[in-house]
Amino acid sequence: MTVGIGVIGVGQVGTRRAALAAGSPRSKLVMVADMDETRARDVAAAHRCARSTDWREVVAHPGVDAVVVSTVNKFLAPITIAALEAGKHVLCEKPLGRSYQEAAEMVAAARQRQRILKVGFTLRFHPGLRQAHAICQSGDIGPLFFVRAVYGHGGRPGYDQEWRGDADLAGGGELLDQGVHLLDLSRWFLGDFQEVMGVTPCWFWDVAPLEDNAFVLLRTALGQVASLHTSWTQWRNNFSFEVYGRDGYVRVEGLGGSYGQETLTVGRRRPESGPPEEQYFVHDGPDRSWEADWSDFLDAIETGRPPAAGGDDGLAVMRLVQAVYDAARTSAGFVRVRDSGAST
Secondary structure: OOOOEEEEEEHHHHHHHHHHEEEEEOOEEEEEEOOHHHHHHHHHHHHEEEEEEOOOHHHHOOOOOEEEOOOOHHHHHHHHHHHHHHHEEEEOOOOOOOOOOHHHHHHHHHHHOOOOOEEOOOHHHHHHHHHHHHHHHHHOOOOEEEEEEEEOOOOOOOOOHHHHOHHHHHOOOOOOHHHHHHHHHHHHOOOOOOEEEEEOOOOOOOOOOOOOOOOEEEEOOOOOOEEEEEEEEOOOOEEEEEEEOOOOEEEEEEEOOOOOOEEEEEEEEOOOOOEEEHHHHHEEEOHHHHHHHHHHHHHHHHOOOOOEHHHHHHHHHHHHHHHHHHHHHHHOOOOOOOOOOOOO
16 A cells, blocks of 8 residues: 655655655655745756645545644644645644634544544654553653653744744644643653643743743643743753663663764662662764654554554643643732741
8 A cells, every 4th residue: 555645845854754654655745835935846847746736626635545744833733724625634733723622623623524634743653662651661761750851942033923923823832832842751651641730931032922931840640740941942852751760760862963872871770779779871973853743643543553643642742731821811820939937
């Protein structure tokens, strides 16, 4: 089975998806679309496929079995829903819309038409994170206690003037940009969260009412905690994801490229405690996470099984995003520190 693919939006991510579709023996790139005619023409010429400036032509194309939606956030929901209603499978790049409501509408459309809806949470396919997840699932570090993670960059000149700084186009700031990856990974390791606290300041970039930093604290029904910080003022790109359990921990640092070499540290507590035993795994080969993510999408289409990071996962993350924004607006869970009146 060769899956006919249409890609809507051929910016950096969409261009990468188009190359994956064209390069896989299991898929064929049929058509690309972008409002920028030059970009559409260049990608189409590179892969010898049809092109358009109107996304509706991709959705209506009879040779397209599945659509990649890689536009700015504002258009993710309407295009995804239209594609699903036309009987196409969809890979929607993260986040799953600008709001929980938009995500819910996409998931409902996928269920109604019985089509695959996958979300582009590619970090799940990084080798260090997959290895760390397998270790945690095996019980090797015991019952899990908490996640601690940081993900951020520093932007570039004029970053606040790009579409991510526009509340209507983006829907949210850094939490909705890189923060959704940390929320998805935290759910992947710990399961669903029941309680949320959040702070979403705007300190440097002129993007208010959007945030350029987000500090999030989440707790599961079992009392496990995730402490997350995602930032557009990191200045030097940084990724760190740690999971601690009763008997040890795993720590993934770097994602390759500007985030530094991807490494996994596995620490195991000694019976007498003290400094742990540590093992180090370096993943310094080419980044194959995108290929693995693409293969998962094709597998889901061919077998009918749910994809890793499917629509329900994207919806659960958007539920958390909404809860964080609600908590940040209301200062829920915070109390003022008061002078006890004690004297020394």
